[in-house]
Amino acid sequence: MNADFRVEPADYRVDFADLRAVREPVFVVEQQVPIEEEWDELDPQCRHVIARDNNNTPIGTGRLTPERKIGRMAVVATWRGKGVGGALLEALMDEARALGWPEVTLNSQTHAMPFYAAYGFEAFGDEFMEAGIPHRKMRKALNAPDPGRRPRPAPQGDAAIIEVDSETAVRDTALKVLSRARREIRVFTRDLEPGLYGFVAVVEALRAFATSGRAPMVHIIVIEPERLRAEGHALLALTQRLPSVFRLRTPIDPEDRQAAEGFIVADETAYLFRPLATRFEGGACLDGPARASQLAQEFDRRWERARELTEVRAIGI
Helix, strand or coil: CCCCEEEEEECCCCCHHHHHHHHHHHHHHHCCCCHHHHCCCCHHHCEEEEEEECCCCEEEEEEECCCCEEEEEEECHHHCCCCHHHHHHHHHHHHHHHCCCCEEEEEEEHHHHHHHHCCCCEEEEEEEEECCEEEEEEEEECCCCCCCCCCCCCCCHHHCCEEECCHHHHHHHHHHHHHCCCCEEEEEECCCCHHHHCCHHHHHHHHHHHCCCCCCEEEEEECCHHHHHHHCCHHHHHHHHCCCCEEEEECCCHHHHCCCCEEEEECCCEEEEECCCCCCCEEEECCCHHHHHHHHHHHHHHHHHCEECHHHHHCCC
C-alpha cells in the first residue's frame, strides 16, 4: 500500500458522509451528474471501498454491486495520478475474487477506458450514454492477471477461496465453516432458509457447538421473521431449548432490511458469503481473517441497530 494513503472497506451507513465527500464533488459538481442519479437503490446493497490520506481524509471511492459490477470509481482532483484509482480498482477486484466471482464488469466513461485496459479489462458492446456521458461496457475475467501487477501466489489449503454454486455445496461448506467455530458464530439470513439452516447436519453442528461447554454464543439476524411462522423450523426448536446460547434479532433499520446478502462467520476466521441470499453462488474461506473480520464488524453494526426477535417464543414447533 502507498505510504501516503490507504484503501479499506467502507460501511454505506456509517461512512456515508465520507463517501459523499468524494462522490458528490467528482460526479455531481465536476461531471454534472444529477444528484438523484448519483445515489441509487443499489448503494445500500453494495460492497464499498474508500481511500483515505494520512490525515484520514477521504480521497477516493468505489463499489461492487450485487450484479457483479464495479462502479462509482472516483478520486478527488488533488489526488489523481498518484495511484489511488489503481489501488481502489485492485481492492475491488480482490473483494470480488474473495466472493468467488469469476468475472466483473463495469461501465467506463470512454475517456477512462485506457485506465481500465491497463488492468486487463476489455471493452464490449456499443457506446452508450449514461448521465449524459458517453460510456462503454468493459469486463475482466478474475483469473486473468493484471498487466503490470506482480502476481501473488494463490492461497493454498485452508486459506484458499472455496467457490459454491449449488445447495449441496452451500450445505457442505457451511458445515466446514461451522466446524471452525470455538467462541462465536454469526449468521445473517433473510428467513433462516430451511434448506440450509433446517438441514439435519447443519442443525446438529450448531447443537454440538452450543453444548460444547466453551461458553459459546450464536448470534442470528433474521431479516424476515414473519416467514418463519408458516414454515416451522428445526433450528428454531434448538434456539428455544438453548436461549442462553442462541440470540436472535431482526432489523428495524430500512437499509438493513434491504440487505441482499447472506453469510456465516465463525470466530472472525472462517466465513461463507453469498452476495444474493436467494441464490447459491458465493465464496467461502476456512482461514480468511481479514474478510471474516470485515463481515463480523458489519454484522455487529447491524446487530446493535436491530431489536430482539421475541416472536420466535410464540412460534409453534
